[in-house]
Amino acid sequence: MDDDSPTARWERRTEVPLGAASLLFLAAYAIHVLAHGLPQGGRDVCLTVIAVTWAAFLFDYLVLWRLSGQGVGFVHRHLLDTVVLVLPLLRPLRVVKLYDAVLRRRGEPRLPLYARVMFYAGIAVLLLGFSGALAVYQAEYRAPHATIVTFGDSVWWAASTLATVGYGDVTPVTPKGRTIAVAMMMCGLALLGAVTGSFSSWLLQVFSREGDEKPPGS
Structure with missing residues (x-):
């Protein structure tokens, strides 16, 4: 039986949007780094996307922390989320969780x-x-x-x-x-x-x- 706790429900609702945000972050970061001739307006858009995706991960982290009721113990029990929040370089790893989410929603076997x-x-x-x-x-x-x-x-x-x-x-x-x-x-x-x-x-x-x-x- 699937876990129906508030934390599990929140994770099921957000795993696809956060996976998409991870890809968006990676695309914006790649353009910002590699497009040396990008106009300043384009660079500002990339930086805005990077900041917004970080804010989305921060909001998700705080909501999960609040729902868990685990206090400081939440940090090491959700190590991937903690590391992704602190080190944006690892944010695209959330895409790994996206694969499972897509299969579950389609009813396909893992x-x-x-x-x-x-x-x-x-x-x-x-x-x-x-x-x-x-x-x-x-x-x-x-x-x-x-x-x-x-x-x-x-x-x-x-x-x-x-x-x-x-x-x-x-x-x-x-x-x-x-x-x-x-x-x-x-x-x-x-x-x-x-x-x-x-x-x-x-x-x-x-x-x-x-x-x-x-x-x-x-």
Whole structure:
């Protein structure tokens, strides 16, 4: 039976709008960073969209906090919402929750657990990689002695960082860029661990099932 608490009802009502707001934020941020020739009016629109989406997430966070009645404990029990509020770079991760919401509203079955973990981790890698590449490019491309001077350089750096390869051919030189790099390294390790752990568990389950199906005496 579905949870019918006030918190659950609020989350069901807002998960699609907030997922759409996450995509809107990412689009506005990408245009703001990459469109160097954008007129000031266009930049103002992008900044307004970014601010409005942040305000929407703040409002949602405060409503959930109020409905939960958990006090300070709400912060660590809703860690994704807390992190997304503090670090706008991670806001597009709300799109991961949007996928489940769309399937539920259409009445379609969800993927098995292991497939969902790997699928969600893949989406998270793409979103984090693109968002991280934008943020590092914004911080680096005008810095003295920078090695990340094009968005292509930044995408290459983000891919090697999230894959935990770290070729070192292009690296951040600014404090902001290096801070983002540390966060992406941690996310890359966490996501890699989630995917490999789920895949290993799935293989063990498959092999165990095959062993149980062998006829006696074989």
